[in-house]
Amino acid sequence: MKDHQHSNDRPAWIDQASQVLDDSIRDLDAATLSRLNRARQAALAQRHAHTAPAWLLPAGFASACVLLLAVAAWQPHRRGETQQPVPVAAAADTVADEGDSEENSAEFYQNLEFYAWLDAQNKGDGG
Amino acid sequence: MAEIAGTMAGSGLEFARRVDAVSTNQRALDQFLRGVERRALRMAELACGNRDDALDIVQDTMCAFVRNYAAKTETDWPPLFHRVLDSRLNDFHRRRTVRSRWLAVFERKSADDDELDPVEQAQDLQDPGPLLRLAGSEAGKALDAALKExxxxxxxxxxLRMWEGFDVATTARAMQCSEGSVKTHLSRALAALRRALEDHQ
Structure with a gap:
C-alpha cells in the first residue's frame, strides 16, 4: 500500500512534505494521546458488545441439547405414570371385541363374491 | 445419547474456536487503529482547523469503522477506514458551510473551479522544491497553512496519495469517486501547494 518509499518519479519536495507531516504527528501532547486511546478503547468495547451474540449461539445450542436430554430422561417416567392398569375383565372384553371385529371382517371378505352377485341381482331387478 | 454428547463436544470446540478468532481479530483491530489514529487526527485537524473537533471526528470514525467493517479482511481496512473518515469530514464540512451561511461569514473558495495551465502544473523533477528551502518548524507551518487553504x-x-501512500485505485475507493477524479484533484492540489509554498518564501 505504501508505495511512496519506493517511488523515484515524484518531486523531492513531496517527499519532504511527507516527512514534515510525519514529524508533526510524532510528538503529540499527553492529553491528545490519552483522548485517542480512550476513543480507540470505546470503539473496541463497542465491537466486544457486538460480538457477544455470536458467543451466545453455541451456548444456546448447548442449552438446547441439555434440555433435550432432560426431556428424554423424563419421558419414560411420564409414560409409566400415565399408563393406568387395565382391569382384567375390561381387557378380556377388548380382546373379545377385537376378535369379533377380525372375525366379521374375515367373513365379509369370504362372502365378497356373494355380496357382489346380490348387488348385481338388485340392479337387474331395479332395471 | 452418544450423538448428542458428540454434538455438544463439537459445539464446545466451535465455541472455543470462535472466542479465539474474536480475540485475534480484536488484537489486529487494536493494532490497526493504533497505526492510523495519528494520521487520521492530522487529516481531520487540517480539515476542521480545530483539535477538539478533530478528536471527535476521529472517535466517531473509529466507532463507525468498527461497527460496520471490523468483520472485513485486514487488507480492506485502510481504504474502508479512510472512506469513513472522508465521509465524516464531508459531513463536518457541509454542516460548517450551512452554519457559515446562516452566520453570513461564508467565504467562497473558487480555487477548485480554477482552470489551471497544464504547463504550470508540470513538475520539474530536478527542482528541489520550495519546502527544502524552508527550515524546521517554518516548513511545517508553511505546509500546514498551504494544506488548510x-x-x-x-x-x-x-x-491519501502522497502521505498515506495509497495507489490511485485505493484512493478512489476511499474517496468514493472515480480514478480520473482522484488524478484531477491531486494534480490541482500539487499545483496549488507548490504555488502556495513558493509564495510563502
Whole structure:
C-alpha cells in the first residue's frame, strides 16, 4: 500500500512534505494521546458488545441439547405414570371385541363374491 | 445419547474456536487503529482547523469503522477506514458551510473551479522544491497553512496519495469517486501547494 518509499518519479519536495507531516504527528501532547486511546478503547468495547451474540449461539445450542436430554430422561417416567392398569375383565372384553371385529371382517371378505352377485341381482331387478 | 454428547463436544470446540478468532481479530483491530489514529487526527485537524473537533471526528470514525467493517479482511481496512473518515469530514464540512451561511461569514473558495495551465502544473523533477528551502518548524507551518487553504477533496487526494501512500485505485475507493477524479484533484492540489509554498518564501 505504501508505495511512496519506493517511488523515484515524484518531486523531492513531496517527499519532504511527507516527512514534515510525519514529524508533526510524532510528538503529540499527553492529553491528545490519552483522548485517542480512550476513543480507540470505546470503539473496541463497542465491537466486544457486538460480538457477544455470536458467543451466545453455541451456548444456546448447548442449552438446547441439555434440555433435550432432560426431556428424554423424563419421558419414560411420564409414560409409566400415565399408563393406568387395565382391569382384567375390561381387557378380556377388548380382546373379545377385537376378535369379533377380525372375525366379521374375515367373513365379509369370504362372502365378497356373494355380496357382489346380490348387488348385481338388485340392479337387474331395479332395471 | 452418544450423538448428542458428540454434538455438544463439537459445539464446545466451535465455541472455543470462535472466542479465539474474536480475540485475534480484536488484537489486529487494536493494532490497526493504533497505526492510523495519528494520521487520521492530522487529516481531520487540517480539515476542521480545530483539535477538539478533530478528536471527535476521529472517535466517531473509529466507532463507525468498527461497527460496520471490523468483520472485513485486514487488507480492506485502510481504504474502508479512510472512506469513513472522508465521509465524516464531508459531513463536518457541509454542516460548517450551512452554519457559515446562516452566520453570513461564508467565504467562497473558487480555487477548485480554477482552470489551471497544464504547463504550470508540470513538475520539474530536478527542482528541489520550495519546502527544502524552508527550515524546521517554518516548513511545517508553511505546509500546514498551504494544506488548510486547499479544498477538502484536493487535500484528501494529496494526503491519501502522497502521505498515506495509497495507489490511485485505493484512493478512489476511499474517496468514493472515480480514478480520473482522484488524478484531477491531486494534480490541482500539487499545483496549488507548490504555488502556495513558493509564495510563502
Amino acid at each position: 486547499l479544498p477538502l477533496r484536493q487535500r484528501q487526494a494529496f494526503l
